[in-house]
Amino acid sequence: MAYQSREHNDSTRRLYNPYKDLRPEYLFQEESLAQRRSWGENLTYYTGIGYLAGSSAGTARGFVSGVKSIEQTDTMKLRINRILNGSGHTGRKVGNRCGVIGLMYAALESGMMAIRDEDDIINSVVAGLGTGALYKAAAGPRSAAVAGAIGGVIVGIAVAGKQALKRYVPI
Known part of the structure; x- marks a missing residue:
């Protein structure tokens, strides 16, 4: 009986990770504050x-x-x-x-971060909206508006899904 419970504990326990509590070292303090590319x-x-x-x-x-x-x-x-x-x-x-x-998305998102000086979901959604609108701008204003809305919605769903994965899926 003791052997079975030990086997059960081993299967539910996570493997040891010696790097779990380590954070990367930075040369300057400012680098450690920015957790972004x-x-x-x-x-x-x-x-x-x-x-x-x-x-x-x-x-x-x-x-x-x-x-x-x-x-x-x-x-x-x-x-x-x-x-x-x-x-x-x-x-x-x-x-x-x-x-x-x-x-285009990367340029718009970086531009939004520089303008707003914040890193949040609004930058990503506005960058998606702008990317879709710019990509289809030559097809006319209606196509640009539809593509912009689609781009904003897709990025919003992607960012919300990423946040949900971070929150509910243990890594």
Whole structure:
């Protein structure tokens, strides 16, 4: 009986983490106060994540369209060529678009932080709203307004979800 209870305690107990209570050391006190990436790191991060996610999704979409464009009379080399061309073309196109969206979002969010001198959800939502509006500005004011609203809502949901995960999911 004692063996079973010990086994039960081991399975419910977390593993020891020697780095749990350590915080990173900073050279200057001001660095320790800012728990956020710099604007340059932010710009690089959002642009890179946008390009990576967009090119991955675009490649998958291009792969499907390449497979659908295959004809029965095509040789194996031609079939592979159609798939690779579809994947590469669509992947680059969608990746570039998402990278530009990430670039605009990072610039607007950093600008909002500089203007307001606060780090809260309002900066993120306004940056999402502005990104959507700027991205579709050439299509007209109605399209820009709709895209801005969609961008603001998506960012609001993402930030609220991130806060809920931090609060309710133990790490």
